[in-house]
Amino acid sequence: MTGRNGYDVTRHDITFDSDGDTCAAWLFLPDGVERPPVVILGHGLGATREMRLDAFAERFAQAGIAAIAFTYRHFGDSTGQPRQLLSIKRQLADWDAAIAHAKTRGDVDGSRIAVWGSSFGGGHAIIVASRHPELRAAVSQCPFTDGLASARALGPIGTMRLLPTVGADVWSAIRGREPRLLTLAGAPGEKALMTAPDALPGYQALVPEGTTFVNEVAARVAPTITWHRPGKAARKVKVPILFCVCDHDSVTPAEETLAYARSAPKGEIKSYDAGHFDIYLGEAFEEIVMDQTEFLTRHLGMSKD
Template identity: 85%
Template sequence: MNTHSVTRHDVSFDSDGDTCAAWLFTPDGVERPPVVILGHGLGATREMRLDAFGERFAQAGVAALAFTYRHFGDSSGKPRQLLSIKRQLADWDAAIAHVKTRGDVDGNRVAVWGSSFGGGHAIIVASRHPELRAAIAQCPFTDGLASARALGPLGTLKLLPAVGADVFAAARGRDPKLLTLAGRPGEQALMSAPDALPGYLALVPDGTTFVNEVAARVAPTITWHRPGKAARKVDVPILFCICDHDSVTPPAQTLAYASTAPRGEIKRYDAGHFDIYLGEPFEAVVADQTEFLVRHLLTTED
């Protein structure tokens, strides 16, 4: 496989009147390469290791657009730290529309790549965009009820006061009541598995501010969100990268959904939910994903 030098461009695109900040990684010397769009998980931004994946894909000849959802990071959108599933899916649609209009990538050869909560988004987006060439769902969030069971009934109950306060604030047009995203075991947080907080913090590069909070009103919508059900409607090739020791998105449920995808491929890793971004697990998964993208984006097949 050829290895290209890579240039990173600071770009942005419009999403319903707001701006999503992004990086575009392009392989030097390749005219109008195919492109894969990368989106992250709960409250995460592109600085949290999406660049590592984007650079590797571009080295193989596939451009990569890594973006940050509205309301987070250096993307616009108010109130801040608002996680809306509907708006994030609209951000994906806007990203696809954006790459189709760019002259420096091939808008007819597009794939999507999502991790964690973004992995669930990637499944839904792929089911809605049959023109895509491929999709990748990494340690994907596929079933809110399964993740709620992983959090446990006590952990779920601890969220209710914050959720009630934020719903009240939203009804009165006030600033959101924020809830911790990743906390220590026993803390009030959306994720409180032992590896959640250190796992998130390990992804934040020096000099980057990570706001470990999200508007609490999202918690009930997450519980009833089941993006895995869309897998059976994905007609394009889709690769599921599943961590066998995932404390956040239980692998058994994800495997069941993945098996329903007509053109699904499954790769499993001896890793936890947050391990996949770093070290040997990263090297294993990025190699598999690069091979998959090259196979489906750099061939001449329709």
């Protein structure tokens, strides 16, 4: 990969173990940089690394920062049964495993690690940063911070549509049967976890040609999402953390996110005149990735604070 006014980048296919399963990942290395710092990237609800994580990772590597973009267990080409199972506990364990893996690699500096999460992964990044004080920095992009706020965005009617499938899948889990699946992103009025007008086209725009994206998730996760509040961990994050908040976010409302972000002792906040899915592409992407690159280079020991 040719550098964009910076380093040329080489992408490597890698894997790492997570509780006996395998997480598939890409390692982006800036050519000619000996043991660079590294940022670990994880995506949002049901998404895989192919859905524009490579765009962010490549830009960070062009700035001299190695990047590991991984896919959670049960999704994409990572292992884990049953498929499409979204377990918050397991995904957080995948983050722990990714950090542990980065610390063992000889081609990056395991003492200079940052985490970067987007959407549901943005919430994970907050929790992970609160649990890993050895990290140098964290980036939380359009983060899921409050399940009740996101449920209000779905609306009571949309929530009611999910209940029969959720109940059936909880029963399937009890009986050890295959999951009953819910659509992740659907059109307004459809039965899906996200039905804002920009949700379905937003997800579709992130899927590169030739890549299969399974737009479904085990329905049993819905109640755990509703009561999940990763934003509460912000006040426990002792490392510098950058919150990138979209003013017109239809999935993770900005008001609640900003309230949590202000509680982080070393938090920085950047707001964008954009929707939840806008920041992965075009001018919005260029603006946000520039801010994130500046933040990461500042806190990963590449320039003076």
